[in-house]
Amino acid sequence: MPNSVRPSPPKDADDAPCEKHLRRSSRRAASSIVVKAPEAFVESPSTSSPNEPRRNPKRKAAEAATEALNLPDNLLDEALRPLTAADVEEWEGWVELESEPAFFNTILHHLGVKDVKVQELFSIDQSWLDTLLKPIYGLIFLFQYTPDVDEGEGEDETGSLWFANQTTNNACATFALLNIVMNAQGLELGDQLREFKEATKNMNTVLRGHEISNNKFMRSIHNSFTRRMDHLNVDLCLENAVSDTKSKKAKTGGSRTTKKASRKKRADDDYGFHFIAYVPVDGYVWELDGLRSKPHRIGRIGDDETCWTNIARPQIEGRILQYEESQISFNLLALCQRPVTLHTRSIIEAAASIALLKEHLKHDGSFTHLVNKQPPVLDVGNPADLAEFNLRPSDFESAVLGETVKARISRAASDSEQAWALYEQFVVDLKVAIGEYRAEIISLAVDEQRVKDRKKDYGQALHRWVQKLAEKGVLQEMIENS
Structure with missing residues (x-):
């Protein structure tokens, strides 16, 4: 049992006071041993009676936690209650976002970015890219993240490029958007975003990402589409990740051998999808991946180039070919001038x-x-x-x-x-x-x-509906007939 004191072994007859003719070591003889008479056993209020069944300590801890947190009587109803604006603002997590242009446009609008629209591309062919309204401020590419793919080190000299590392889970959509609009020329960002850019311009990429993660204004906008079940799922995933990490450390002890084995096993893990950005800055095209420590410079924009997407397109195609037939789930979005x-x-x-x-x-x-x-x-x-x-x-x-x-x-x-x-x-x-x-x-x-x-929360209505089906015996009948 961790953090417990090991009890001393019971004393035998040799530990009692003895006659003088028994020989002892000098150390034992020098110590004075006092044996007290056994006192009458008095049961304390916190000690259970021998005749009463012992209570599970985990259950006792759970009951104590419930009392301390002042949880409601019906946790399920509380879990299904629709989120309020205060709930979204106070929650410190970030939820996963689908690759839906409408969501990205809403994020940009609430961030204060004007005259920009996110459009979905259904092909990587240059003919599709040529149909986009100019200027094209950036591209967002969605793929399933695999850390085993060799990404390279990136560039130390980045000039005027603005880049932030992603320091929290599920925030890659907003990070990709920010890594584009912060580098766009002649774009109206809005007061709060402009002030944030000015305040973080001298920070390194990690601290800049940390400031985004802790920015309540940006986090609330990112989470504005969510339902309560999305929050619960994120919290549950985080709890499971912490538990898995603790159990692995307890089993392996963090040895070098097991670390190498875990790195080899990563290819079999099911990683989530990830957004990265492509932008033109200072005459070069850059790939900005928040999970990489440095931005990656793809190539120089020549004077004869009609559009910088001619340089980004082969890089995106190469990424797709890296996965061969292991996955076919990709998505490409473009940030362009707003058509209106x-x-x-x-x-x-x-x-x-x-x-x-x-x-x-x-x-x-x-x-x-x-x-x-x-x-x-x-x-x-x-x-x-x-x-x-x-x-x-x-x-x-x-x-x-x-x-x-x-x-x-x-x-x-x-x-x-x-x-x-x-x-x-x-x-x-x-x-x-x-x-x-x-x-x-x-x-x-x-x-x-x-x-x-996307914001509508049908969880409570569905729960009531299933509850009524159970009360009418419909669910039981369905189980019996299945």
């Missing part, structure tokens, strides 16, 4: 082009007659029409058109037929921009609904 911003600019440009063309031909009766026969696609002077696009009439008045558009309008102003053809083209451009804007708004609404569905 681009579509808004297109609406302003098309509407401003139409207004400028009409101004140039306001004295042309035939052109004006044709224009007035058609209802306007967008009345830029009506605030009610512009409210849908979060625009105001002043946005069109202050619009700056490119020199190419101005030149086309000037050339068409001398020919009514050519001016009408250009007008129709501008109208089509405006309709397309409005349609794409509305489609993106619908997409954002779908993402919001996915987030709401």
